[in-house]
Amino acid sequence: MTEITLKIPEAKVSFFMELIQSLGYEYNISEDEISNEHKELVRNRIKTANKEEYVSWTEARKKLTVK
Secondary structure: OHHHHHHHHOHHHHHHHHHHHOOOOOOOOOOOOHHHHHHHHHHHHHHHOHHHHOOOOOOHHHOOOOO
8 A cells, every 4th residue: 555645734724634534545644843832841841941951962972872
């Protein structure tokens, strides 16, 4: 079976879903966008981060261990 991913404009979703249902196709609606709650959480972490605790990527890579 082939799987196809489409991006449908919000104004056309209702029509498109009716069409898919009328044809008897299987469908799955996914929302890939990041929620506003998660965006706000990250923004708050950035605002409250202590820049003195930042570590360069080179240093961080040395501290990582592969399991």
